[in-house]
Amino acid sequence: xxxxxxxxxxxxxxxxxxxxxxxxxxxxxxxxxxxxxxxxxxxxxxxxxxxxxxxxxxxxxxxxxxxxxxxxxxxxxxxxxxxxxxxxxxxxxxxxxxxxxxxxxxxxxxxxxxxxxxxxxxxxxxxxxxxxxxxxxxxxxxxxxxxxxxxxxxxxxxxxxxxxxx
Numbered sequence: 229x230x231x232x233x234x235x236x237x238x239x240x241x242x243x244x245x246x247x248x249x250x251x252x253x254x255x256x257x258x259x260x261x262x263x264x265x266x267x268x269x270x271x272x273x274x275x276x277x278x279x280x281x282x283x284x285x286x287x288x289x290x291x292x293x294x295x296x297x298x299x300x301x302x303x304x305x306x307x308x309x310x311x312x313x314x315x316x317x318x319x320x321x322x323x324x325x326x327x328x329x330x331x332x333x334x335x336x337x338x339x340x341x342x343x344x345x346x347x348x349x350x351x352x353x354x355x356x357x358x359x360x361x362x363x364x365x366x367x368x369x370x371x372x373x374x375x376x377x378x379x380x381x382x383x384x385x386x387x388x389x390x391x392x393x394x
Contacts, residue, residue, distance in 0.1 A: 233250070233251040233252065233253060233352070233387065234249060234250065234251040234354075235248075235249075235250050235251075235380060235383060236248065236249040236250075237376050237379070237380070239367070239371065241364055241367070243360070244360055244361045244362070244363060244364050244366075244367045245358055245359060245360045245361075245367075246357075246358075246359045246367065246370075246371070246375070247356075247357070247358055247359075248355075248356075248357040248359070248379065249354065249355075249356050249357075250354070250355050250357070250383050251349065251352045251353070251354050252352060252353045252354075252355065252386065252387065252390060253351070253352055253387070253390055253391075254352075254353055254390040254393070255353065256317055256346055256347075256348050256353045257317065258353075258390065258393070259346060259353040259355065259390075260316075260317045260346055262386055262389065262390075263320075263344065263346075263355070264287045264320070265287070266282040266285040266293065266295075268389070269282060269285075269293075269295075270282050270295075271385075271389055272382060272385040272386040272388075272389055273295070273297075273382060274297040274298075274382065274385075275377070275378040275379075275381035275382050275385075276381060276385060277299070277300045278297045278298060278299055278300075278305075279297070279298045280295055280296070280297060280298075281295060281296045281297075281298050281304075282294070282295040283295065283296070283329075286311075287311060287314070288311060288314065289311055289312065289313060289314055290310075290311065290312075291310075291311045292308050292309060292310050292311070292331070293308060293309040293311075293322075294306070294307075294308045294327075294331050295307060295308070295309075296329070304329065305326075306326070306327050306328055306329050306331075307324055307325060307326050307327060308324075308325055308327050308331050308333075309322040309323065309324050309342075310322055310323045310325070317346060318345065318346060319343070319344060319345045319346065320344055321341070321342060321343045321344070322341075322342050323339040323340065323341050323342070324339060324340045324341075324342055324359075325338075325339040325340075337366070337369075338361065338362045338363070338366055339362070340359050340360070340361055340370070341359070341360040341361075342357060342358070342359050343357070343358045343359075343360075344356070344357050345357075
């Protein structure tokens with residue numbers, strides 16, 4: 229089933245930022261939970277056929293989430309989020325950094341800085357995401373690696389969770 233929900237993806241090279249605006253057919257409370265609770269995140273935070281596996285998560289300012297995207301063959305691609313700001317059910321910010329299974333950052337590839345804002349639009353919830361990189365080269369590299377396709381597929385996985393709850 230093709231979704232009619234808004235999914236805007238734009239690249240602002242001047243500000244080294246990807247902007248995503250995505251609608252979800254779910255309440256603000258349910259969308260917030262899906263982005264902030266590891267039990268729900270692991271059900272959708274990886275483009276199929278990958279699966280998400282969280283080993284630790286503290287959703288609080290200064291807290292971290294350490295997780296892997298696991299391929300069907302069992303290969304693990306590790307990252308961590310570091311939460312820098314949280315305004316419940318409105319906004320949160322975090323860095324996202326590739327790392328090893330112990331959370332040691334990948335020194336070759338810098339971090340992304342995510343700013344997520346949640347709002348209601350009738351029966352829908354809108355998530356506005358700004359993802360900033362330190363350099364245009366890094367931004368172009370994540371896009372080259374298939375970020376747009378991956379995040380689009382990941383959002384569709386979240387849609388399926390909300391559809392199943394209806």
